[in-house]
Amino acid sequence: MRGMSMQLLDLGRLTIDDGFFLSGSGCSTLSNPNPTSPRREVAVIAAVIEHPKVGPILFETGCAQNAAEEWPAPAVDAFPMTTYDESHHLDVALAAAGYGVEDIKAIVMGHLHLDHAGGLEKFVGTDIPVYVHEQEMREQWFAVASKQGGGVYVPGDLHLDLNWQPISTTELELFTGVTLRHMPGHTPGLMTMQVELPNHGHFFLASDLFHIREQFEGPVSPGWLLGYNRTDWWRSRNWMTHLVREKEGTMVYGHDATVLEELKARAKVFD
Numbered sequence: 001m002r003g004m005s006m007q008l009l010d011l012g013r014l015t016i017d018d019g020f021f022l023s024g025s026g027c028s029t030l031s032n033p034n035p036t037s038p039r040r041e042v043a044v045i046a047a048v049i050e051h052p053k054v055g056p057i058l059f060e061t062g063c064a065q066n067a068a069e070e071w072p073a074p075a076v077d078a079f080p081m082t083t084y085d086e087s088h089h090l091d092v093a094l095a096a097a098g099y100g101v102e103d104i105k106a107i108v109m110g111h112l113h114l115d116h117a118g119g120l121e122k123f124v125g126t127d128i129p130v131y132v133h134e135q136e137m138r139e140q141w142f143a144v145a146s147k148q149g150g151g152v153y154v155p156g157d158l159h160l161d162l163n164w165q166p167i168s169t170t171e172l173e174l175f176t177g178v179t180l181r182h183m184p185g186h187t188p189g190l191m192t193m194q195v196e197l198p199n200h201g202h203f204f205l206a207s208d209l210f211h212i213r214e215q216f217e218g219p220v221s222p223g224w225l226l227g228y229n230r231t232d233w234w235r236s237r238n239w240m241t242h243l244v245r246e247k248e249g250t251m252v253y254g255h256d257a258t259v260l261e262e263l264k265a266r267a268k269v270f271d
Helices: 075-077 090-096 113-125 132-144 156-161 230-247 257-266
Strands: 005-017 037-049 057-061 081-083 105-109 129-135 164-166 171-175 178-182 189-195 201-205 250-252
Touching: 005 090, 005 156, 005 189, 037 257, 057 257, 075 257, 081 129, 090 113, 129 132, 132 164, 171 230, 201 230
Parallel strands: 057 105, 105 129, 129 164, 201 250
Antiparallel strands: 005 037, 005 081, 037 057, 171 178, 178 189, 189 201
């Protein structure tokens, strides 16, 4: 859409065992029965889209500012934040992009895990609409209330002071040039976002449908972090493959640090 632009936000780094992302990682053999388990540094990524009619739209929010103290111990142990300084705080990253927290006019959440929805704490008590799929809201509430979610969702009380706007459809052009799609697999209510920019074409913000590029670009299957439903994931993957091919689109994966660096090297602002 004419007049629309996008900036990617770098909200820190996690270092995680590759088995969470790719099946077969660290697999032993007769000749090598005790292989070293490979670990990978991944990025926490958000995006801010300047929409000519709506204003700044934020896609996902990263971790809570005090995640190391607030996350459950198993999450800290499995997904330690290895690079996280003041520049990675959501409000500071937004300021570097030219925005204040108060400037944001809408928030779109791909899903509600700790490393994507923690930054919603910055918007508690505001009237900024937060768009999320209704199935994701139900899953988050159940997981927190029943304590069966493994501690991966943001705390339930965060829901009480945000202006939630549930999405119930499979596909929705939320604003001109901004399309949301329900693509479950990693979580029941995961949504991706397609942004149509005048000079750079179509960007597909995948959230954690794909954590890293190999899950989409390679022949391998996802690892432990798939989590929810493998059949749904493959259906969503096939749908995304068709869309990216049709639009000759650019993928922004949920956590791929190499793709983030490549894209930031191409342009600070995509318009």
